[in-house]
Amino acid sequence: MVTKKQIVKELKRNIQQSYAMELEDATPQEIFYSLGKTIKAIYNQDWQKTWKDYIIEEQKQVYYFSIEFLPGKMLKSNLLNLGLLEIVREALNDYNIDLEDVAAVEKDMALGNGGLGRLASCFMDSLASCGLPGNGNGIRYDYGLFKQQFVDGYQVELPDEWLQDGNVWEIRRESKAVNVHYGGKVYMEKQANGQLKPIYENEIVLKAVPYDTGMVGYQNGIVNTMRLWGVEIPVSQEGKYRTIEERRVFEDLTAVLYPDDSNETGRLIRLAQEYFFVSAGIQSIIRYYRKLNRPWHDLSEKVAIHINDTHPALCVPELMRILLDECDLNWELAWDLTVKVMSYTNHTILAEALEKWPIYLLERVVPRMYQIIQEIDRRYVLSMQNIHPNDLIERTRIIQGEYVHMANLAIIGSHSTNGVAKLHSDLLKSVVLHDFYIIYPERFNNKTNGIAQRRWLQIANEELSQVLDETIGKTWRKDPADLKLLINYQDDEAVLKRLFEAKKTKKIALAQYVEETTGIVINPEAIFDVQIKRLHAYKRQLLNLLHIIKLYLDLLENPKLDIEPRVFIFGAKAAPSYTYAKSIIKVINEVAQLINHDERIQDKLKIVFLANYNVTLAEIIIPAADVSEQISLASKEASGTSNMKLMLNGAITIATLDGANVEIRDAVGDDNIDIFGLTEAEVYAYYENKNYSSNQIYENDPVIKRILDTLIDGTIPNIGKEGREIFDSLILYNDEYFLLRDFNSYCEAQTKIDLAYKDRKRWEKISLINIANAGHFSADTTVKQYAEDIWQIEPLFARKRK
């Protein structure tokens, strides 16, 4: 066990060594870096022991390939998981240093856009905490997701220089670097033994260098590895690229998270990125497997590779390439092993997000990959002939017309395809991937997403955590299912009061943050109504806004209207090239400006749009939320995870029956969630019958007409262009996400929220019931299901103990 004294001693030594100064003279930045080094030194022994044990035990390991990871800040998470949070807090206190000030200087590791990357990071935390042998594999971007600012209500994107002050958690492993090959010409040549070998001409060779970060398990001595690859120019190639400009082209490969794919160069870089971390990752896995000295046919007993969304789908042809070209396996064995090793998660049914690459680009960037994909496709068609009708085979081919379909590649090349919530997985089987479901019914399964309760409750909400400790004991910290114990206190007024007070404390803290960052003063007694997620038309932030405009108009008409004061809180980034989403940001900001300054409504409404939504901001907002807005059009949100984080913190969900909202309803019961809107079946019926007309609703519903007209009649200042664009999307282009159809149902649900909040006792009870049932959505549970059903991996030493 590490003592406070030892930590202080090491911290002081590190500050001395790095900065030549005393702890008392150091800035929070200097203390953070030195404390990070101290902490890393503490878990390094466990880290070393963990990977050695995996080798000695020959544990089967999973490698989670994801183009995004979104861990956020790691200091407090590492301290919590090491069981050192309180000791370190006290140690710093002795020197009048507040741990919060030190933790705050850490830059968010934001190598992801939103839910997808955050899920990958929750899984990393859970794999380690469950003692499961799981590794992350991704890209070390020099710049993370852009920093968002608002200027005149518009989103402005600034570069996220997260590495500026160095990254204390990573270890650069030069000795584990591998080369990745691009471009040129590849042709096959017969060897003396009759085998075909690819010969490469004029290719480009880049060096992939791994940066490893320890993923510390929750108080179990396990530390797994997240390996992120950075690009460099190999020494052998340096003569080739003499000028800085020439070098820059290649060194930019891992520069940014999401190259602008509205132009050819951006698309080319994105494809090169995908191959980069795939090839580097698989080479290092095979290098490791070779060290085990086992026969090739055992590969799938020792290695599982997970394809998180389609971006790493090249894992399939890359493993084939290595097994064929470098390990001399025959096609049949290589293919059999590849399918057994690979598994794939689908994250979306939105057509525009199902990746496909033009053939000419693949031929140019990764020619050998394209050759292998062609052969996989050819053999796929052959193997299905006489079993399935030709049109079905054609619809499921990997290569269709000018394109390579990455989801098809991932499904055909793996043994498991899963969706991320029951509803989503059912839709995959019945609609989106129905053709594949006919061919491979046994490959389809569901794994509902989950969240790391450690970060989203223990770290983000210490106040609530303490109430839980004192009410139901501490076992929930290790086993979130034990949150269920709270249900016994649903009528205990003392407990309800304490929960309410914990919430109030967090609301006051958020109000303070809001005032500091925006100047807007909000009332902690008001309902805090929260919608935080990427800005996307299908998530329908606009529906939320239309309801706000309605409340505003109602209040102007009747200032005595008896509604609970409400603060609507938004956090959302729009993709830089997504102009429609940016227009919605502008309009929300202008409506906020208008309403927040209108004294006639006496602070009954406030709108706060906090800039730069990220993991850290989520940790500030979520504990303070009363209402969780999960209002996507039914069938469009694959799962959602902010819905889970918010319920865990006692927010009450207003939701459509979409994604995991359905399972949240099943967990808490109809009385403890506020459901509205079309069902997925009703949405599909509209598609089928093609009988939706937003214009008809607009013309026949005077309330809706009046609200929409504010977008174009000058009621809301400064939105000439954007107001028109949004109005047109709803009326001229027939409201793709059925906002007008769901509007009245949404308003009724909102009225219910208002009434429920007036009955404070009932509200508190609903809140408690939500917390009590949130253990259901632990990422620990989810990764255990992946481990058992898909990856067939076991916790360290599980076999020995049995």
Ligand SMILES: *Cc1c(COP(=O)(O)O)cnc(C)c1O
């Ligand atoms: C949880 C989380 C998300 C995902 O939110 P959804 O509402 O599920 O889309 C996105 N970004 C951040 C920073 C998160 O923490």
